[in-house]
Amino acid sequence: MIEANNISKSFKGKQILTDVSAKFLPGKVNMIIGSSGTGKSVFLKNIVGLVEPDEGNVCFDGRNFTTSNRKDKNVIRREIGMLFQGSALFDSKTVEENVRFPLDMLTTMSPQEKLDRVNFCLERVGLEGANTKMPSELSGGMQKRVGIARAIVNNSKYLFCDEPNSGLDPQTSILIDDLIMEITKEFNITTIVVSHDMNSVMKIGEHIIFLFKGKKLWEGTNDQIIDTDCKELQDFIFANNLMKALKEMKS
Template identity: 55%
Template sequence: MIEVKDLYKEFSGIPVLKGVSTTFEKGKTSMIIGQSGSGKTVFLKCLLGLHIPEKGEICFDGRKHTELTIKTKRQLRKEIGMVFQGGALYDSLTVEENIMFPLKMFTKNSYSEMLNRVNFVLDRVNLVNANKKFPAEISGGMQKRVAIARAIVMNPKYLFCDEPNSGLDPNTATLIDNLIQEITKEYDMITVINSHDMNSVMEIGEKIVFLKDGVKAWEGTNKEIFKTENEAIVNFVYSSNLFRKVREAYLNETNQ
């Protein structure tokens, strides 16, 4: 479990996170949502250790991040997989070399052992025989799958994703959503996704944390969103007429 307790973060004296507390559990896809400027990207970067909060605590399975030594922080880093918004693949490296990069950095495995692991995760994301292709030679959806393969190659306990569906068509976005959820359950990982995509939220949001102006304004599941009377989350999620109609239909059906 990741436990976040009373997290505060500010920049140049301006508060961005104002006492956020929540938890993220194993085997669940958890979503961080909110408008631009709500603090969700800063929150994700705090979880990753890229920002140090002024106040509060982040615990990874009981390990307080602020109390970790350089050695234990390095060990924690090995347990974290990250899928960046743009994929962040190295253009000059092949698919195989991109995925192998963390193994070269963090392990002393032989080349054959690393290659076996690369091929295993490529098979898991349905990209068999893509080893020698360069990022420019594959589609955006395939690049995201390579990014996911690289993120899980170290068999992480924690998976963080920043807008994994950014720039993808709806069908490919759904495939990526399903893949992330399947892998989360298969590896019993703690997965936290920063997303603007309300389709993703509704499909795989087993836990949703809604940030507004640096405060946790609501949290719940994608099922509970349909029933909530919280004005902030209703206005945010159901600004689309389609989602509003879906909610109305759901409420009408449950009230019958």
């Protein structure tokens, strides 16, 4: 479990997050949603440790990541996998080299152990045999799958996904959503997804945090979100009579 406790953050005098607390559960797809500029990505960066909060702390299974020394932080970082919005693959490296990169950086595994682990992860995301391909030879959806393989190659306990469906067509987005859900369940990972894609929210959002102007206004499941009385959340989700359509889908 990941706990974010009373996180506040400002940049150059502008308040981005104000007293945001949340618990993210293992074996579930936890989602952070909200409109652009509302603090979603900053909140994620505070949790991962890319940004230090002005106030509050983040705990990974009871370990205070915010106040830990460098050695203890590195232990937690080795348990984290990250899927970036643009996949963030190394253009000059093959698929195999991209997926192997965390193992090269963080482990003392033998070359054969690394290859076995890379092949396992590539097979798990449906890309077996793609080892020698370059990122330029892959579709956007395949690049995202390579990114997922790299994110889990180090037996990650925590998976962070920043807008995983960005730039993908609807059919490919469904495939990526399904893969994120399957991997979360299969390996009991604590998964946090930042998204504004309501199709993804309704399909895989088991635990949802809604941010508005840097504050947490709502928390619940994708079943509960349909009947929310939070006006800001209604405005975000249910424009153009979407509420009625979603209720009809659920009935």
